Amino acid sequence: MECSLWPLLLKLLWKNWKVLLLVFSVGVIVDALGQPVGGSLVFRKGGPDSVGDLSSYVVVVRDGKMELYHKKSGNCIQTETFGVEGVGQCIVADDENMSGEFVVVATPTEAISYRKVPSEQQIKDLLRIFFNEAITLVEEFACEGQLSKEVISLFHAQVGFLFLFDLHFEEAVDHFLKSKAMQPSEVFPFIM
Structure with a gap:
């Protein structure tokens, strides 16, 4: 039986005065008293090469990939590939x-330099490509209070129309109902 030792890593999250404790392929954010806060970060394919702090996210790089984890929920929000596997x-x-x-x-x-993009721009970009990822991102921003009710309402209206145009009627109706800005008369012209 082979036993490989994983290094214990710490990353100071200076803006929040918390520490990210990394053991094996799991990260736990703890406060000044050593109490866990937020969700556990579960890394794919073992531990990271390096960890960074980006606003309300933890940035993890390993083997040509960068993953963005939300500090409170522990969810992997985004994955970016910047090199081939085995890049070093x-x-x-x-x-x-x-x-x-x-x-x-x-x-x-x-x-490579990455910067945080305003939440509304991220959502619009994701809407063009990925519905579910955009919905998850809006829910995260809404929980943090980063988006106004008007923006959330307009988002649901846009998603409703996108689902309607893709002939996903049930999902479209769900989002139209979540939108406070939508009036039924705005949807009628699109229904044959």
Whole structure:
């Protein structure tokens, strides 16, 4: 039987005065008293090469991929591939004493800068491609109070129309009902 030791890693999340404790392929955020806060972060394919702090997210890089985890829920919000598998060790650096709005990922061959995009822009971009990911993102932002009720209402109206145009009527009606801005007369012209 082979036993491989995993290093115990700590990452100071300076903006919140919390620490991310990494053991094996799991990360737990703890407060100053050592009490867990938020959800556990479960990493795919073992532990990360490096960890960064980006606003309300934890950035994890490993083997050509960057994953973005929400600190409170522990959910993996986004995955970005910036190199081929087997690219080698990658390092992420955050702007520790500044705004918490960008990180730089370094691979053996390049450095890539990522910045936080405003929530409304993220949602619009995701709506064009992925309905479910956009809905999850809006729910996360709504829980944090980052979006106004008007923006959430308009989002549900847009998703309703997208589902309607894709002939997913049940989902469209669900989102129209969640939208406070929608009036039934606005939907009638689209129904044959």
